[in-house]
Amino acid sequence: MQEQANTIIQTLRSKGLRVTPQRFAVYANLLSRIDHPTVEQILTDLNKDFPVSSQATIYSSLQALREVGLVREVLLEEGVSRYDANVQLHHHFCCQRCGAIEDIAWDTFKCIELRNLRPGLHGETYEVTVQGLCDACGEGSNSRNEEVKVDSEQTDN
Amino acid sequence: MQEQANTIIQTLRSKGLRVTPQRFAVYANLLSRIDHPTVEQILTDLNKDFPVSSQATIYSSLQALREVGLVREVLLEEGVSRYDANVQLHHHFCCQRCGAIEDIAWDTFKCIELRNLRPGLHGETYEVTVQGLCDACGEGSNSRNEEVKVDSEQTDN
DNA sequence: CTTTGTGCAAACGATTTGCAGGATG
């Protein structure tokens, strides 16, 4: 765990970023999570035990990390940005019921043919977003009638 | 053109929506555009000649149209919602330079295998977002070095 | 005539910004 810390410090330094406790904490937190937290979630998580950082600092840390390519912004819901320390190409799965977001390995769908685009468009890269039910929410998929459509009216408004 | 208007009116009525000049205008505007305008763009466009609608009304019209399934919200950039009267399944192309958004026919990429998802995830639907250069921006793609990376610093900040 | 929509302005929530003090290299 000490080594992980060192690795993170090296990474930050190698990108020309000053290493501050806050910046370190934000990046370490993102690296340790598989969900794609919002700023608020990161802030809450970091300050759980004792105050480590402020909101504005999270924003600025994320911006710095994003500028050097260590972190990525993910837009899947309206209103909030989520962040991801997985900067490799990958797709996303988004649970329609609980909103959980999960990465999907890039080569799960490698059959996209950008050459199928109409002439004139020059595709460089792409990303697939899958909507569906995650493990927990899919369990009750026998009685889907009530379960599945819960959020489309409440979350939506 | 009179007929188109009637069709729109029929469509709105058939969905149980009252037909008001503003609501009509918003829907007609969306139907006539292939880009995916923001609220501000719709408002500007409608009020170009003379005042037709207010901001709050655009929002409420869009919400009503969305609730009955005539309009869809599209999230591709941070900070703004865009709207689309094409509610059929389709993918999106997003120009990395000018930000233009264009629909891609659903069957352009029909080889996605949702069964490739890891066990436990239950994929229902998906959408592909392609990033690249549109016709206009792709023209100068010979001299891509300077052209392509223009917006990542200006738009981004 | 009843119900629903419109428009204004105020409220809201996520994100950004200005600035003074503090930490990093």
Place this chain on the structure above:
DNA sequence: CATCCTGCAAATCGTTTGCACAAAG
């Protein structure tokens, strides 16, 4: 020690809401 970061609070910007008046059916 110069530079860059932090944290607070105020400012911004997209979106939502409350309410009085107007229009739709």
